Amino acid sequence: MRKRLFIGGLAAAAAFALAMVGMAVSATKGATPLPASSCSALQGPSSAQFIVATDLPLQGSSRAQTIELTKAVAFELKQAGYRAGNYSVAYQSCDDSTAQAGKWDAAKCSANAGNYVRDKSVIGVIGTFNSGCAEIEVPITNRAGLQMISPANTYIGLTHTPALAGEPQKYYPTGKRTYARVVAADDFQGAADSLELKALHAKSVYVLNDKEAYGFGVASAVQNVIKGGKLGLKVAGFQAWDPKASSYQDIATKIKASGADAVFLGGLECENGGKLIKDLRAGLGANFLIEAPDGFSSFTSTIKDAGSASNGMYISIAGEPYQFLNSAGKAFAKAFGKTVGLAAAKVNPYSNYGATAAQVMLKAIAGSGGTRSGVSKGVYNHSFTNTPIGNFALNANGDTNAGVISFYHVKGSQAPFLKVISPPASLVALAKP
Amino acid sequence: MVTEARTEQLPIRRFAAINPIPLIGLSLVGLLIVWLAINLEKTPDQFLSAFLIGITTGSVYGLVALGYTLVYGILELINFAHGDVFMLGGMICITLISEVFNLHAGQAAYVVWPAILGTLAIAMVGCGLINATVERIAYRPLRGAPRLVPLITAIAASFILQNIALATKGPNFVPLNTGSSGAADFLPQGNVFTFGHGDQAGRYTWASLIVVLLTVPVLTALLWLVQRTRQGKAMRATAQDREAAAMMGINVNRTISFTFVLAGSLAGAAGLIYAVYFTSVRFDQGFQLGLIAFTAAVLGGIGNLPGAVFGAMLIGMIQSFNNTLSWHAPGSDWTQSIVFGILILILVFRPEGLLGERTPEGG
């Protein structure tokens, strides 16, 4: 009996010893890829020192845009030969959405951020797409000094102008900024959207939002600018639409009763935006002024879901259309469009932002000295010229000085470009709560 | 040890002590009426719009609620999957209308109506079969099991049906072509009547009326079926006492299957109406709407057919008034909470529903 126990004990001890040996023998060569459960396979040299990851929602109705965006980043890295100065850099595309939700998911964002922080090969992250997701990821990556550059986040409080208590410092527990964005924040869009409403002879605007971080933010920005009183507009009402509702006739009735002559849809098209537009059209008439921000900028989805009801609505997007791009931007759109099989003018504006974010990131890595904190040094208070979105500078908060918003006007099954607006600073300042 | 005094004066009277619950209920209803009256006075057009929207939504809820009530009446089972059967019905209809029959605006009535009736027939048969299959697989093998077991498989069935829709139709809203009334563009788009004037004018479209007009004959036919026909008698007998019904020579399994087919085809009909009137369906909408319909069924007294429709109308109205009215309405942010709040209050304080009768406890 005793002897058998002894043998057993010996076996157990041997097992643990083996385990320890196994642990000791772990060869590391090149970058450690991020887990396959949320990220794509490594693109670029497998012996690369560093990884740049994109963090985007690859499922749901923004899929078309985000997939193209990942391709733009990959394109940019490939153009650079997967090198940033003296460092070789590989690329992985990570997904922060779940198919069930069809959009970004809080737990997924947090898990992804944890993965980036832990994987010491990750030197920078391009993302996120949704501001709500950024609110979760930025504090986590900040603690590890990991720089993020977003091509799409527009929520103001992430970088400046507190909308909520503790913003934006609460996103930077280390006190050092590690997040920047190459896209103009909602205050620009809110000001431009209000200006455009004014230009379209609206007098009283009903502001809707989808009760999402992004939609609520941009809707609030519009509301605040209008309430600022400089434009002579007024807010007829401010309310949320429920993405799960079967009909929005009730909202249409309310808007009609409020005497509004325009409606602003602050939110995402995938939150039942198609049905919302349909019911608004039905209740308010074919000529009623409907304006939506870049949450509706996937024109194909918007037009498909809303059908003929989308006809005549205005959609704003941060950034410039193809014809307004400088030569670098046009060159990018042509070259990139060729690789993904799109005409240059059809390249989604977000692809330009993605490529720009990638260029900023590569430039920062080149001068980083190979450390995460080194990357951040190359981002703030720097100017960037001849990027796919033109020339711009990032200030100490990580905000861009290029606040151009372009407008599109849906006609039939097309959404041709209408104009660009660069809102004056006095109006932008009104957007804060 | 024995207190004689207390034995002397026995409380031999009815235990009809003052019950605060009906009082609270009545005062709540009173407040509701006052609130509605003030809104009516302030914004009559808005009130009328809300009322008309409520009737239309209520009709759709009614058709779904009938399915819940039928199944609950016979099996005492909350068929969670019912809402998803309804959603599949909507999907089937949208697919048929836009891809098979290819209906669009400007087609003649003799093209549109046969196609719609054909779609209705296919959806009803399809959903009936789906519902019966669910019963066969998920409920029948568990008959006699503790009550909670089929409830759990009902949730399982609901998830499976949702995923079938997800796999075939994807995660986004599946839309139908629409016209200027917001309803399907091949339906008549004109107004039955308009009210109010100027910018505030409201209107009632033919499409809305058709929804209500479709519900009425379905309910009448159903009532006739359950109360007048042999099959209906078998259903009622099975609902009363399954064992006794079996002894009387009723094929209990077949009767239950029939009930599920019936409930499913009602869901199919509701699916069609939803498709042509609300014009877009997503894979996960059925569950939510099913819960609302279940609330309606409970509100009217579960197991009671006219009660289900009554409850559905009420829920439709409450939702619509809450969402549409301006004066001190909590607004659509709280609709879901209000509906579930009603469900909880009714279940806790009046589980037999508004139209139901108290049944012998444990009888």
Place this chain on the structure above:
Amino acid sequence: MDALLTAVALRKEFGGLVAVNDVDFTVPRSAIVSLIGPNGAGKTTFFNMLTGVYKPTAGAVIFDGENVTGKPPHAITNRGIGRTFQNIRLFKEMTSLENVLVGMHGHLKGGIVRTILRTPGLRREEREAREFARHLLQFSGLRGRDDRLAASLPYGDQRRLEVARALATKPKLLLLDEPTAGMNPQETAEFTAFVSKLRTEQKLTILLIEHDMRVVMGVSDRVTVLDYGERIAEGTPKEVQHDPRVIEAYLGTAAVPT
């Protein structure tokens, strides 16, 4: 002999149906009283009102000098009324011992904190409870079946276990609802003896619903007869046996119990 339990004008209506119609009823201390009547006479409904399962529509139940009308079942049990059920209602997935321990619930004290800390006092209480439970099982003739699942016991043993479980509530009054239903004559005889033993050894008062007239006549001190929810007779077994209304009631029904 004072009354342990008195029911005064007890009444129960289900919807419009009167199941028990203003029945007066008394169980004297240390007596064995039987309640008989044809099927559907309202006996079990009456029982359920005594034990708090149903709230009476009207009337009162006085137990041991206290008005217990409308009190919840556990409160009535803890005041000293133990019961068995017509269709055996054991906790089938628990062992015999655990079944009996559930019966002792009201007499044990362990709360959440003490349970999690498992204090010495609680251990002692638990040990004593188990001892007492074993003793009860033995008394009820279930020695050696402590750890059998209730569902796996033979029918007669299940009946005994129900009684043991009811005894665990430390009752003053024991209500037995058709305890010999489904038993063969030998088991019935054994059970009758067991009931008598309960009175003599446990000093219990017993109220019995019973169909088997031999049991009723064999052990009862008093018999009450219910028909259509009304009390139609009351007296000693002899008196009741010869009451014309009782004979009519029983002959009038198709299934005359033997």
Place this chain on the structure above:
Amino acid sequence: MSEPLYPGAKVRDALRDSWKVWRHKWAILGRVGLTEERWRAWPLVVRRVVIAALVGAILLLIIGPFSGVDASALVTYAVFVALYVPSWKRLGRSGRWVIPLAFLLLAVTFPYYTDKMFTIPVLGAFPSTSTAVVMLIYVMMGVGLNIVVGYAGLLDLGYVAFYAIGAYTCASLASPQFGKTTRSFGAVDVVKGIGGIHISIWLLLVLAGILTSLLGMLIGLPTLRLRGDYLAIVTLGFGEILPQIARNGDNFFNTGINVTNGPQGITPIDGIGFGHTLHSAVGLPANYLTAANSDRLFFWTAIVLVLFTIFCSLRLRDSRLGRAWVAIREDETAAAAMGVPLMRTKTLSYAIGAFFGGVAGAYFAEFTTGANPDSFSFNFSVFVLVAVILGGMGNVWGVLVGAAFLAYLDQAGLADTGAWLNTHLHINIDVPKYEFGIYGVILLIVMLFRPHGLIPEARHKLEFEQGVADEPLYDVSH
């Protein structure tokens, strides 16, 4: 055997009977000369060696072709043999602790070896430490829900409500959420001058538990007298209302009162840790979020929480209260007639189940550094319920395995499986997309074929062994 009712019946019966191969193993083995008597005549150790060898052979057949047998697989097998073959129990009192302690040791050292382990066929790599943290949190929730569903038999479809309350308690009291007041109590590394209430997360874990159990009682009192299915639907209702309150709680009925931050959710939450004083004095981690081995700290803390949950759960099961719960589950009327106060006992099960849900929610919020209204959907309630049912209602160990497995599937397993299927079968299916459909199938199969779960509670097992299982699964004629 009666006539098959429909074509699928035969398949179903065959599936249902498949485990009988195991029942009739002796009849089968007897053909090749190995009778039960002969087998039993062998010494215990020999028998165990044979079984261990069989297990090894089966594993080799499974793992070999898929991922190849490497050192880690051999070590795993060695550990299994070392634990299984010697009869540790015969060592007396101390021997009883060998296996539990070995498991504990394996669990605690998990972060050190998980990335060195072999690949599990189809499912992919061993869970990473951060995945393991989530698994442990789900285990905690599963064990908590098991007290309500498994012990007391009350179907709770709104468990997510408790989880949400826990998360929001933690999030709002350890973040800049209430920026107008500045209170700090034991919190670590609060950003200077940021405002808000900052209470130590350790305290908040307890507070979240207490608050949720109070809320559990509040919900329980009016509703617990309802019948089982009505109770289920009422809890579902609460589970739907609470997220809406979270979503609209930034501006209650236009009063401007902001409690939950509405759709934005509350983020980030302060760090959890022992502070810098304790760090420099005893070396305890100052702040998990900034520590180099952040994940491991979260993991070990989660292990402590899970152990506490299991400990309480087991103690309660074997107590007066536990017996009362099972009695209520089996027969409410009889339980009441035996002196069990129904309302109080049920409410207690609710409160205790809620307590663990709340603590788990708070810890999860801390781990993900945020509380977001989108996380609290009905699906989550069902997820935890599936974990309880899959493992075996009432059985703590079963629930532990069920919840851990399901959480692994949710976090990584399904995605890995999908990737494996797509590469090897040359298809293109997004497997995680159908996560809840897969859970639906699991629920259905478990309920139809193994209603007591994969690892039934000891008493159910007893029943199976006594042959009751040959009869219909449920006794129709009570």
